[in-house]
Amino acid sequence: MEKKILIDCTLTGGRGPAKKAAEFIWECQRRSINYFLLTDLKLAERFKELDIKPDQVLNIDFNSADKEIYSVFEKNLRLIDFDLLVKFGARVPGPYVARALGKPYIIIDGGLPDRLEQYPSLYDSETYFNAEKYILTTNFPWKPDLTPRFTNVKVCYFPISKKTQKFVNLLKTKKKSQIIRSVSKMLTNFPKKYDLVINLSMTDDYVQYKSRTTYGAWLKTKQYDQTVGFIRRLITDLALIDDKKKVIIMDSAISQIALDLYGEFRNIYPVTWKNKWDYYTEIALDRIADFTISRAANYQPFIYALSQGTNITTPVPADGYMNEDSAAIQASALGLTKLITYDDSDYVQKAGEFFNNSSEIKAVARKQETNMNVFGKKSGTIEEIISYFECI
Structure with missing residues (x-):
């Protein structure tokens, strides 16, 4: 009987896990690897945006009690025939049940777990420690701080399918004006005249009330306030520093934070x-921007793949959220990005100095291209999963 991968993309925020799962699915389709996609009601909408139809959608969300969530997984996973479970996102009811069934599992996320607790917590430490692999997706050779029992961690480049790599290569050959014309139908009106295009790379989940712990989700009050405050200060200071006309590309809910x-x-x-929202249009925005401000050092795969050198990393939420502060420091030390903290009083002035320093930008671009040719090609997430799957 043909082996099957159970792809579990449930109980996670943002678009990142769905994008990673999509890249892996497209590569499974290209290689004729049998898979089963399991997701939840919220993420089913993300997969619809990606033109991917889940095989099963669970009626669970962050507001469900932990034991209730585990009960749903235990009931449903026993009915699915699979040889390997691949979990996108850090919460582990799916991997926990796979472990109970004696099935191997791999966990994939952009950071280490926010906490290590005991079952029935969704952050069960034994489930993390007993995974075949805990793959940390990133875009540079990140060296995270690990607890002694985390011996199964593998740092890999964000999954990029052959399909998406072909699109990225095509973007490199096109002029920015051509790309703007091609993506304009997906965006609200681009002004005819402007001096600067800034892409604020941040998912709108970080500014929505329903993402806060108050409503059963993951974002702490301080983290929410850091994010909203940063966006409003950024727009205010960009407006006041000079009279240049600036286009700021943002997710819809992020744009609404500053309507006034x-x-x-x-x-x-x-x-x-x-x-x-459209995935490939989002990738194209990294190409047309004069510079990109990204909230996560570990989530700039296409910025690095395009290797323009014009990216600023600003960890927000900050103060240890998903290890992104330390990751940004490491990426900056490697010359792969410009690091400016979210609470820097001179943020816009420093961003302007970087944008006007062509030699620094060229140096970052060269580092990014080298990084892509070395780390990107030798440490891919997709190959890490499939090489294991082929051996079981």
Whole structure:
């Protein structure tokens, strides 16, 4: 009988896990690898945006009690025939049940777990420690701080399918003006005249009330306040530093955080999704931006793949969230990004100095290209999973 991978993409925030799962699925399809996609109601919408149909959707969310969530997984996973479970995201009810069934499992996330607890917590430490692999997805040779029992961690480049790599290569050959014309149908009106295009790379989950722990989700009050405060200060300071006309590309909910500011500052032009988000358009935005501000050092795979050298990393939420502060320091030390903290009073001035320093930008671009050719090609997430799967 043909072996099967159970892809578990449930109980996680943002678009990142769904994108990673999609890249892996596209490569499974290309290689004719048998898989079964399991997700939840919220993430089913993300997969719909990616034109991927889940095989099963569980009726669970962050508001469900932990024991209730485990009960749903125990009931459903026993009915699915699989040889390996691959979990995208850090919460582990699926891997826990796979372990109870004697099935191997791999956990994939962009950071280490926020906490290590005991069952029935969704962060069961024994489930992490007993995974065949805990793959940390990133875009550079990150060296995270690990507890002694975390001996199964493997740092790998964000999964990129052959399909997506072909698209990235095509973007490199096109002029920015061509790309803007091709993606404009997906975005709200781009002004005819502007001086600067900034892409704020952040998922709108980080500014929505339903993502807060108050409503059963994962974002602490301080983390939410850090994010909202940073966005409003950024837009205000970009407007006041000079009279240049600036286009800021943002997710819809992020743009709405500063609605009152656009009327006050006439040199800021917010651009967002016209109707729905589109994955490949999002990748193209990294190409057309004069510079990109990314909230996570470990989530810049296409910025690095395009190797333009114009990226600023600003960890927010900060103060240890998903190890992103320390990751940003490491990436900056390797010359792969410009690091500016979210609470820097001179943030916009420092961003402007970086943007006007062509020699620094070229140096970052060269480092990114080398990183892609070495770490990117030799440490891919997809190959790490499939090489294990082929051996079981």
